[in-house]
Amino acid sequence: MNHPTTTTTTLVEPDAFAITADLTQARLPRWAVLLVGVIALGVAGLVTLLTGWSPTGGLVLAVVLMVAGFPLWSMVVEGRRAAADRLATSLVWGAFVVVLVPLVWLIWMVVSHGVSAIDAEFLTYDMRNVVGAGGGIFHALWGTILVTLAATLISVPVGLFTAIYLVEYGRGKRLARVTTFLVDVMTGIPSIVAGLFALALFVLIFGPAIRVGFGGAVALSLLMIPTVVRSAEEMLRLVPGDLREASYALGIPKWRTIVKVVLPTALGGIITGVVLAISRVIGETAPLLVVAGATDSVNFNLFEGRMMTLPVYIFSQYSSPGVVPVGTEGDPPGYARAWGAALVLIVIVMVLNLVARLIGTYFAPKTERRR
Amino acid sequence: MSVTAPPPAPRAARAVVRPGDRIFAGIARAASLTIMLALAGVFVFLAIEGLPGLSAPENIYAPAEDFWSYVGPLVFGTILAAVVALVLAVPFSIGVALFISHYAPPRIAAPVAYVIDLLAAVPSVVFGLWGGLALASSIRPVTDWLYANLDFIPFFAGPPSVTGRSMLTAGIVLAIMVVPIVTALSREVFAQTPRLHEEAAMALGATRWETIRLAVFPYARSGVISAVMLGLGRALGETMAVAMVLSAAPVVTLNLISDTNPATIAQNIASNYKEATPDKQAVLIATGLVLFAVTFAVNFAARWVIARSERKVSR
Amino acid sequence: MAKSIDVSDLSIYYGDFLAVEGVNMTIRAKAVTAFIGPSGCGKSTFLRTLNRMHEVIPGARVEGKVMVSGQSLYDPTIDPVAVRRRIGMVFQRPNPFPTMSIYDNVIAGVKLNSRKMRKSDADALVERSLRGANLWNEVKDRLDRPGMGLSGGQQQRLCIARAIAVEPEVLLMDEPCSALDPISTSAIEDLIHQLKSEYTIVIVTHNMQQAARVSDETGFFNLKAAGQPGHLVEFNPTTKMFTNPDEPSTEAYISGRFG
Numbered sequence: 001m002n003h004p005t006t007t008t009t010t011l012v013e014p015d016a017f018a019i020t021a022d023l024t025q026a027r028l029p030r031w032a033v034l035l036v037g038v039i040a041l042g043v044a045g046l047v048t049l050l051t052g053w054s055p056t057g058g059l060v061l062a063v064v065l066m067v068a069g070f071p072l073w074s075m076v077v078e079g080r081r082a083a084a085d086r087l088a089t090s091l092v093w094g095a096f097v098v099v100l101v102p103l104v105w106l107i108w109m110v111v112s113h114g115v116s117a118i119d120a121e122f123l124t125y126d127m128r129n130v131v132g133a134g135g136g137i138f139h140a141l142w143g144t145i146l147v148t149l150a151a152t153l154i155s156v157p158v159g160l161f162t163a164i165y166l167v168e169y170g171r172g173k174r175l176a177r178v179t180t181f182l183v184d185v186m187t188g189i190p191s192i193v194a195g196l197f198a199l200a201l202f203v204l205i206f207g208p209a210i211r212v213g214f215g216g217a218v219a220l221s222l223l224m225i226p227t228v229v230r231s232a233e234e235m236l237r238l239v240p241g242d243l244r245e246a247s248y249a250l251g252i253p254k255w256r257t258i259v260k261v262v263l264p265t266a267l268g269g270i271i272t273g274v275v276l277a278i279s280r281v282i283g284e285t286a287p288l289l290v291v292a293g294a295t296d297s298v299n300f301n302l303f304e305g306r307m308m309t310l311p312v313y314i315f316s317q318y319s320s321p322g323v324v325p326v327g328t329e330g331d332p333p334g335y336a337r338a339w340g341a342a343l344v345l346i347v348i349v350m351v352l353n354l355v356a357r358l359i360g361t362y363f364a365p366k367t368e369r370r371r
Numbered sequence: 372m373s374v375t376a377p378p379p380a381p382r383a384a385r386a387v388v389r390p391g392d393r394i395f396a397g398i399a400r401a402a403s404l405t406i407m408l409a410l411a412g413v414f415v416f417l418a419i420e421g422l423p424g425l426s427a428p429e430n431i432y433a434p435a436e437d438f439w440s441y442v443g444p445l446v447f448g449t450i451l452a453a454v455v456a457l458v459l460a461v462p463f464s465i466g467v468a469l470f471i472s473h474y475a476p477p478r479i480a481a482p483v484a485y486v487i488d489l490l491a492a493v494p495s496v497v498f499g500l501w502g503g504l505a506l507a508s509s510i511r512p513v514t515d516w517l518y519a520n521l522d523f524i525p526f527f528a529g530p531p532s533v534t535g536r537s538m539l540t541a542g543i544v545l546a547i548m549v550v551p552i553v554t555a556l557s558r559e560v561f562a563q564t565p566r567l568h569e570e571a572a573m574a575l576g577a578t579r580w581e582t583i584r585l586a587v588f589p590y591a592r593s594g595v596i597s598a599v600m601l602g603l604g605r606a607l608g609e610t611m612a613v614a615m616v617l618s619a620a621p622v623v624t625l626n627l628i629s630d631t632n633p634a635t636i637a638q639n640i641a642s643n644y645k646e647a648t649p650d651k652q653a654v655l656i657a658t659g660l661v662l663f664a665v666t667f668a669v670n671f672a673a674r675w676v677i678a679r680s681e682r683k684v685s686r
Numbered sequence: 687m688a689k690s691i692d693v694s695d696l697s698i699y700y701g702d703f704l705a706v707e708g709v710n711m712t713i714r715a716k717a718v719t720a721f722i723g724p725s726g727c728g729k730s731t732f733l734r735t736l737n738r739m740h741e742v743i744p745g746a747r748v749e750g751k752v753m754v755s756g757q758s759l760y761d762p763t764i765d766p767v768a769v770r771r772r773i774g775m776v777f778q779r780p781n782p783f784p785t786m787s788i789y790d791n792v793i794a795g796v797k798l799n800s801r802k803m804r805k806s807d808a809d810a811l812v813e814r815s816l817r818g819a820n821l822w823n824e825v826k827d828r829l830d831r832p833g834m835g836l837s838g839g840q841q842q843r844l845c846i847a848r849a850i851a852v853e854p855e856v857l858l859m860d861e862p863c864s865a866l867d868p869i870s871t872s873a874i875e876d877l878i879h880q881l882k883s884e885y886t887i888v889i890v891t892h893n894m895q896q897a898a899r900v901s902d903e904t905g906f907f908n909l910k911a912a913g914q915p916g917h918l919v920e921f922n923p924t925t926k927m928f929t930n931p932d933e934p935s936t937e938a939y940i941s942g943r944f945g
Contacts, residue, residue: 054512084581087580088579088580089579089580091466092473095462096466096467096470096483102506102547103547109505159402160402161399161401165400170403172744175403178407179403182406182407182410183406184674185667188608188667188669189663190607190609190666191608191610193417193608196417197417199656200420203652204416225406242777245742245781249770249774250770250771250774250794250799251769251852253391255395256798260798261785261798265784276492280492285496286610286640289641311496314500335504339500345494346494349492353488353489389765
């Protein structure tokens with residue numbers, strides 16, 4: 001980095017060029033990484049062939065050889081400090097490569113199995129009276145949309161107004177400090193506890209056998225509110241105090257200043273935060289499993305009867321996949337449906353994330369065109 | 372330009388706080404009170420429904436005898452799974468975060484960061500599905516090898532589970548879920564290191580690794596700790612990924628690769644709620660309270676650690 | 687209808703910290719009054735007490751009296767919002783509302799006070815205010831474009847147009863040219879000369895030449911000593927202030943010996 005990359009030492013007069021001579025230092029050539037990589041792969045391949053290991057084992061060995069070998073060579077040529085640096089670099093790259101493996105594997109499994117499971121029937125049929133193959137996610141898709149929508153309708157007003165209180169009214173007040181603390185606590189509520197809370201609440205009111213979609217919405221909003229508060233609070237704080245002052249100086253009351261000046265300025269960021277919060281709770285399974293229950297039929301009523309949702313659908317298809325038809329090979333039919341639903345769910349989440357990003361970039365430049 | 376004089380403000384007639392302001396401020400305050408009520412509600416309702424679970428008829432707790440010996444192994448399992456996950460996840464998360472913030476060429480770093488952020492949004496049920504259908508069956512060679520070569524370590528005492536649905540598998544799935552979260556947070560902290568500090572270290576002739584150790588790590592420590600704690604909280608409370616991967620029994624064992632594994636609290640609730648009688652339901656809700664207490668303690672400890680190290684930095 | 691302002695024995699606090707102590711002065715109607723002084727002497731703080739913008743900062747409070755046309759601004763029955771409608775303010779850095787067009791920025795004060803307005807009245811008000819701020823000819827073809835798209839000097843004149851659209855009686859200006867280049871500055875100074883026929887103008891400036899150019903009366907603020915509160919040293923007609931000041935410290939400051 002800081003040293004010239006030349007390794008050549010020329011004959012110089014010691015006094016005149018003493019400084020130049022000090023600056024040159026033994027360095028591994030640029031292709032050293034490649035060489036070590038090739039050798040590591042070669043050795044690992046040979047070992048794999050000779051001992052009959054699996055290819056995965058061979059790859060692991062190659063990575064280990066690479067991460068250990070390169071710094072060792074550097075130690076010999078360049079010295080201890082440079083070797084430590086090389087080791088850190090190798091470890092960091094190694095960590096990256098190793099983490100990629102399961103993540104790519106996961107995405108690959110979902111996409112490859114999911115695509116083959118999805119067709120028109122899959123998207124438009126429910127699971128009523130389906131035995132064996134067939135059926136679809138129609139009921140779960142609607143359940144997810146309704147429950148998430150209801151959760152959003154609960155959390156956005158509460159979250160947004162809380163953020164407004166924290167930023168505009170509560171500065172230095174005890175209620176604001178307590179609220180900030182409680183929002184922190186809420187962030188840490190395990191999702192299943194949120195589900196149990198909604199269950200306990202509805203059981204107290206309606207009796208022990210109650211399972212309704214709205215309960216799921218309550219549980220999800222408990223998980224969603226802290227994210228909405230946090231992001232909205234951050235965005236409101238980014239609105240320059242200048243603008244508030246300009247508005248006050250025109251004799252505009254505080255609440256109109258907030259509604260007409262502060263909120264529009266922060267709108268893009270707030271919407272982004274809300275969409276991200278939705279994408280986070282839309283995949284929640286445990287709370288819905290506990291309060292909203294599972295069913296095979298379409299139910300459009302949030303306030304009566306069990307309601308299926310996509311994540312719960314995946315779980316129930318996985319845990320009771322049905323049986324493989326006699327005389328055929330392969331996975332039980334539920335697995336294919338689970339993969340298909342997983343792909344649909346992931347696509348929804350990704351689209352929401354993308355939308356959030358687009359909203360963020362669409363709204364952002366207007367406020368920052370100048371200064 | 373003609374300027375018309377507005378009528379002089381009526382004296383004493385108008386209150387100093389305008390009604391619009393009062394209503395709006397009231398709504399805002401009511402919203403934060405709602406949060407307080409909601410959280411109090413979580414405690415109260417869980418307590419009302421859960422307290423009977425502490426003293427239910429003995430047969431509900433079978434094979435244990437009372438609530439505490441019922442919940443004990445569950446707490447152990449919860450913590451064991453989370454610790455396994457963190458031990459696996461933290462080094463990799465920090466590595467990948469450093470990769471994005473300091474090592475990768477910019478053209479790679481930005482998309483990698485984006486992909487990691489997206490992965491943090493993948494629902495846990497999908498991780499569970501992958502863990503149960505793909506990872507569990509593929510992990511056999513690894514557990515076999517661990518059993519064959521390292522069975523003197525209690526963690527790998529075996530014999531390895533035939534289905535692969537062991538604590539190790541659950542830990543790996545949890546780790547893969549936690550990695551994007553911890554990475555995303557630590558990356559942000561690393562990237563916020565003041566450029567000046569790094570340049571100061573480089574100007575002293577430090578190598579890249581020495582620069583990171585001198586300038587980046589001290590600055591980022593509290594942020595990374597809070598990221599890890601957040602990951603721990605997530606791992607402790609995670610339900611589905613564990614429920615779909617682990618075959619559980621009410622045991623206490625450090626053995627990570629056998630087919631009898633301690634259950635976690637969240638998983639236990641999810642797998643038993645369906646056939647629960649009201650008595651059993653109360654017991655499950657009580658275990659939920661215990662889980663809440665554990666995660667609360669973890670979060671509280673995290674905040675304490677952060678507050679302490681922040682005070683140190685500002686001093 | 688421009689108004690004069692009587693300030694008597696005004697002390698300004700941030701919490702327990704006394705920032706400005708014991709100010710007495712009378713600000714004449716339809717004239718330009720300038721405040722000069724070194725940084726941190728409290729001249730901007732004092733300016734903000736004249737339309738109760740001071741109390742926007744938590745913990746800030748005021749002792750003493752500010753009288754405008756026989757009413758005490760700090761009387762408990764006075765609504766600060768109504769005060770600010772009649773005493774407008776222009777800030778150091780131009781701050782047009784980023785989400786609004788030029789047109790909407792100008793009528794923001796009127797519209798956000800929820801006064802209903804006919805379109806033709808609004809159009810007339812926008813044109814009148816922009817002409818008043820010497821900006822009409824530059825922006826009349828792009829009134830629907832965002833206000834942030836203008837240059838810094840144009841933005842500042844847009845802020846002045848926004849302030850006079852509410853038809854205030856007094857216009858406070860807090861270093862309105864400190865973020866602008868010399869050409870924009872001279873445009874604003876010309877504007878101040880025109881505005882003084884209809885408004886009482888109070889301007890805070892760091893630039894003594896500017897004070898000499900635009901103002902009729904000048905007040906010099908200074909700190910008694912480092913760490914002490916700021917106070918009004920001298921308040922006199924500008925010509926006297928810059929030729930034959932009463933106080934030696936004023937002369938020292940004006941002739942550049944400190945500050």
